[in-house]
Amino acid sequence: MTAPKPPVAVRLASPRGFCAGVERAIRTVEDTLAAYGAPVYVRHEIVHNNHVVARLSAMGAVFVENLEDVPADRPVVFSAHGAPKAAHDQASARKLVKIDATCPLVLKVHSQTRRHIAAGRKVILIGHRGHPEVVGTMGQAPEGSVILVESIADVAALPDAKGPLAYATQTTLSVDETRDILAALKERFPQIAGPAKEDICYATSNRQQAVKASAAGTDLFIVIGSPTSSNSVRLVETARAAGAKDAVLLEDAEAADWARIAKARVIGLSAGASAPETLVEEFLTALAARRTVRVETVETARETITFKSPLRLAS
Structure with a gap:
């Protein structure tokens, strides 16, 4: 007689995966x-x-x-x-x-950056050094016109302003960490100009919120995504900060450490904005081959945004 598979509860964060x-x-x-x-x-x-x-x-x-x-x-x-x-x-x-x-949300940051430079402001960009989005945004203006900060310590180390300032942010940052850096920036430079609406994109914010809502009390939180994906890495950090006992980024089911997963009775599951939903389904299938799975979807938002194709390809 086949021994029964041990049970596991999975909290499936929604929204997750591909953004518009x-x-x-x-x-x-x-x-x-x-x-x-x-x-x-x-x-x-x-x-x-x-x-x-x-x-x-x-x-x-x-x-x-x-x-x-x-x-x-x-x-x-x-x-x-x-x-x-x-x-x-x-x-x-x-x-x-x-x-x-x-x-289009990155293009909005590019446009804002160019407008600030044209208006004579120096731009402080909150982001991760070397990330292609940051390279692209800094490359919208002459060298030295955009200053990158990655932490509150970087804000403290900034020289005194010799003219008007503005700020912008990478779109895939931690919402909470960015909020703290921004507070330090505004305390240091009270007159700094900024966007009417935050630059962190709706999809990044929504996925982090869904992880926050599902992480507390989980033994292990799994985020499906590639290690080069900024928003996926932020979801792992968000899960840990929100109360997951452990959190890990997985490329796919084949990369899973099943011995580690076997110790978990409650698992949280999400996927970065560049991860196909098929990878989530494949992980759940692999998990179901080893455990008796009970899935609970934790939904915090519904996304209906779509973006048109670039003009040259528009039908």
Whole structure:
């Protein structure tokens, strides 16, 4: 007689997984392949998920970091994270067919940054050094016009302002951590200008809120996503801060440490904004092969936002 599988309760955070910007970016690569045929070149990973990149590569997408690697007769798609103005200028100078899949919410930050610089303000950007979104935003203005801060300590180390200031933020940051950095920034520079609405995108905020609502009391919180995904890494941090005893980022079910998972009686589960829902389903299937699973969905918001395809591909 087969021994009964031990029970496990899974709190499934909702919303999770793909956001509108990611869906638009992936759709843009697919549509470009359909319109121009393979190969289609993509500057940087279209989104930070290895499974998405592998699937699009199999369809004929070629991911490059340098535009010099793009043949003159092939289109290039700019990734969802955005790119510095110099990259756009380089593509135009080479007369490449350029299709911009930058998330519209990132483009909003770019536009704000350019407006502040044009108005004579220096911009303080809250973000993570080296992240492509930060590189793209800082690249909207002349060197030295945008100052990056990553922590409250960085704010304290800023020199005294010699002119008007403004701030902007990366769209995929921790909501709580950014709030604290922003409070320190406004205390240090009370006259600093900012956006009418925060730059952290709705999807990042919603996913963090859903994790907060489901993390307390879990033995292990699992976030499906790639380690290069900023918003996925933030979800792991959010789960720990919200009361999960342990939290881990998993690329997929194959990467799972089942011995570690076996110790958990209550598991929280979410996925970063660039992680396909199929990866969540595959993990639950693998878990069900080992445990008797009871799933409870913890929903904190419903998302209905969609973004149109870039103009060049609009039907």
